[in-house]
Amino acid sequence: MKVLYILLILVSTLITDQAYGEKCVDSESKSAATRLLNDLFCSYDKNIRPVLNQKTQTVVNTTMYFFGVHMDEEWNVLKLSIHLVMIWKDEFLTWDPTKYENVETTQQLSSSVWLPDIMSYDTGFDGDDSDLLYFLPTSSVKITYKGIVKYNHRVTFTAQCSTNIAHWPFDTHNCTVIMGSPIYTNLYVNYSFPTGYYNLEYYTAEKEWEMKSVHQECYPLHYISLNNSYEHCLLQYELTIKRFSSMYFSSVIIPAAVLSLMSTFTFLLGREIMIRIILLALFFISELFYIQFLNTKIPNNGSHPVYIVLLYRNCLIQTAISLFISVLSNELYKRGTDDFPPESPEWLKSTSAFLLSRKPISMLTNFDNQGAELLVEKIIDEDSPNRLRDENAKFWKTLSILVDRLSFIITLILIFINFMFLIP
CATH class of the missing domain: 2.70.170.10 (Neurotransmitter-gated ion-channel ligand-binding domain)
Structure with a gap:
């Protein structure tokens, strides 16, 4: 055993000398x-x-x-x-x-x-x-x-x-x-x-x-x-x-504001219902594509929401609601153009009258007292043979206009709140 140990030492020495010898x-x-x-x-x-x-x-x-x-x-x-x-x-x-x-x-x-x-x-x-x-x-x-x-x-x-x-x-x-x-x-x-x-x-x-x-x-x-x-x-x-952030401000923030405002101003297009629906559908698709773009651009942020994504989410919901209100407003107006317009419910008349009796609402919607009377009063000539039909037609048409104007004001306020709290 001792001989083997000595041999190992000799071999190790030779290897070391050779390694140093190369240098x-x-x-x-x-x-x-x-x-x-x-x-x-x-x-x-x-x-x-x-x-x-x-x-x-x-x-x-x-x-x-x-x-x-x-x-x-x-x-x-x-x-x-x-x-x-x-x-x-x-x-x-x-x-x-x-x-x-x-x-x-x-x-x-x-x-x-x-x-x-x-x-x-x-x-x-x-x-x-x-x-x-x-x-x-x-x-x-x-x-x-x-x-x-x-x-x-x-x-x-x-x-x-x-x-x-x-x-x-x-x-x-x-x-x-x-x-x-x-x-x-x-x-x-x-x-x-x-x-x-x-x-x-x-x-x-x-x-x-x-x-x-x-x-x-x-x-x-x-x-x-x-x-x-x-x-x-x-x-x-x-x-x-x-x-x-300058590029993102121009390519992400500004489009969100423009799309939101344009979808809101469709309420002022009046009876151009097909144009309104087409425009709102295009705005909805654009905002949906923007959300998908942000999903690919922004990594996951864990439990913390990303405000710009919430901003586009709210804009998307707003556009969807605007689309629904446009269809509803058009249906209300069509009731007033029927040959025999249905009679309006009393609760709807009283609610409309209450809203327009508030001065801020009447001022913002640009309805005067006469416009309010169209919703609640029977101002059509009583001697007219079509008095009831004309009265109902006037009510539905006026109500449609009121819905559009109220929606325009409310949506503008919501856009302001949305951007005030969610612009990063």
């Missing part, structure tokens, strides 16, 4: 740059923090250039595009330029050196596994002879952001992005920001979203060990983003 090759005849890279990375281990004393803190000078933000509403994920620049000292990557033909800098893939990885702690999932990156993407790093390493690359941080689009398309969202090292605390790796925690010099608003404000503060984490306790500070960014 540590004789480069006397090579160029200075090749010899430099061979000497630097011969026994370099990128998994070890590059300090001679592991108690020494690695300071990473960091600059974040914000380029743009995007909100994925379907998955409630905020995407933050940042150009990340990090500079730190790698004590294992230093050399004497005079030994390498005065070569003072070199380039290397970031995957070959130790990196102070930084990630978003509340990374959001948007349905694409490829976006779930917990470490920095591979890039080229610049290394100086003093061991100064510079990482310079565009990265995308994602964060879960709970949104409420009830006020779509005038919605504003507040999102929190928490960043930090996935491995080290501030005791070992300290991200410093000599030029500020963020830079908006190159920020450009996209077509859908605009970043209104950004605020940075420390997100503290407290650690307690056997000997002492300390606080670890993560980077917390509070972002406020707002949707560009």
Whole structure:
């Protein structure tokens, strides 16, 4: 058993020597740059923090250039595009330029050196596994002879952001992005920001979203060990983003107002019943199509209703009621044009008289006292042989006009209330 153990150790040693041997090759005849890279990375281990004393803190000078933000509403994920620049000292990557033909800098893939990885702690999932990156993407790093390493690359941080689009398309969202090292605390790796925690010099608003404000503060984490306790500070960014709504105002809000008003003004078309019904049917279909369009455009908002959808729902109901009233009004008028108009019920006469006896209603409907009398009084010549028929015909025709005018006033008031409370 002991012999087997010794053999395993020998094999492991040979494999290790061979692995290092592939990196540590004789480069006397090579160029200075090749010899430099061979000497630097011969026994370099990128998994070890590059300090001679592991108690020494690695300071990473960091600059974040914000380029743009995007909100994925379907998955409630905020995407933050940042150009990340990090500079730190790698004590294992230093050399004497005079030994390498005065070569003072070199380039290397970031995957070959130790990196102070930084990630978003509340990374959001948007349905694409490829976006779930917990470490920095591979890039080229610049290394100086003093061991100064510079990482310079565009990265995308994602964060879960709970949104409420009830006020779509005038919605504003507040999102929190928490960043930090996935491995080290501030005791070992300290991200410093000599030029500020963020830079908006190159920020450009996209077509859908605009970043209104950004605020940075420390997100503290407290650690307690056997000997002492300390606080670890993560980077917390509070972002406020707002949707560009000018296009939606023209393409969604204005059509809702126009369709509602046009359906209301059909009550003023008088006896053009076929035109009224055709117009109201077209308005109804248009509003129905708009609701379906909003259903495809606006994601589900959970238990919170979206006001613009409620607005179109109410407009659709209003148009349907207007269509029903138009048919009813036409039927009332047709009764007055029959050869033998039916006699009107007393309750209908008294109700109509009561309404028109109210001055605001008579003024709004433009009915004077004579118009009210047509509904209740027998002002037809009593000597007329067709007195009763003429009286009934006059009542039904006048009642039809009253229904149209009252419906016009009531619908206008309802439209005002609908838009006042449901315009986001």
